[in-house]
């Protein structure tokens with residue numbers, strides 16, 4: 001328990017009368033890949049924002065790297081966030097900046113690295129995500145969907161985060177590119193050992209990558225365990241989700 005990268009204790013989130021989370025608790029250990037699933041509007045994004053301190057739950061406590069965010073002094077949140085990388089759903093690259101400047105952006109924000117080191121960090125991360133140095137000179141409009149994801153991943157990794165947040169990392173990719181991206185992530189995870197929290201609708205990603213799955217339904221985390229536990233859940237949403245036509249095809253042979 002002391003080694004949890006993230007721990008949430010009895011989280012309630014309410015927007016006026018809209019109760020989004022009702023007593024949600026979870027704990028993630030170092031190196032885990034956590035996949036968060038749930039219907040549209042079930043509160044996946046809000047829960048992820050609460051984990052990183054971008055949003056305050058109505059009740060309950062969030063511990064990031066062992067520190068309680070609610071008790072942490074102002075300014076400390078940013079220091080803790082600097083240990084995290086975030087990849088937003090659409091890639092969210094800055095369209096007016098080159099690939100180089102996009103990847104360098106988080107480094108420049110910290111503001112204590114010289115140009116030589118920045119260039120080195122950017123080059124390393126480009127190679128890490130399977131792009132050549134030539135890609136650094138391109139503008140986002142010149143990139144394919146798969147390349148955008150890779151650049152966004154390079155940017156999320158540039159500060160060598162211990163914890164990576166991915167919001168639907170394979171959305172918008174065709175099955176082949178999606179599989180390539182999942183392989184890339186799996187390889188980098190094995191090499192670098194970071195912890196991952198991802199929101200995803202993609203059952204293949206869950207099967208191939210996730211060590212733990214959380215299912216949000218009816219304001220609660222109705223499953224929080226291994227893929228096998230998720231498959232065994234009796235909750236109607238989980239049953240429908242994992243044992244629909246597609247689920248059965250993806251998880252065939254998994255017990």
Ligand SMILES: Nc1ncnc2c1ncn2[C@@H]1O[C@H](COP(=O)(O)OP(=O)(O)OP(=O)(O)O)[C@@H](O)[C@H]1O
Pocket residue numbers: 015018020038039040041042043044045046047
């Ligand atoms: N700032 C806010 N003010 C009021 N309501 C909000 C706010 N942010 C989120 N909500 C509400 O919280 C609920 C959960 O939203 P959230 O974006 O976390 O869902 P989600 O599971 O990520 O959905 P999707 O899969 O469609 O992206 C929704 O009902 C949403 O309208």
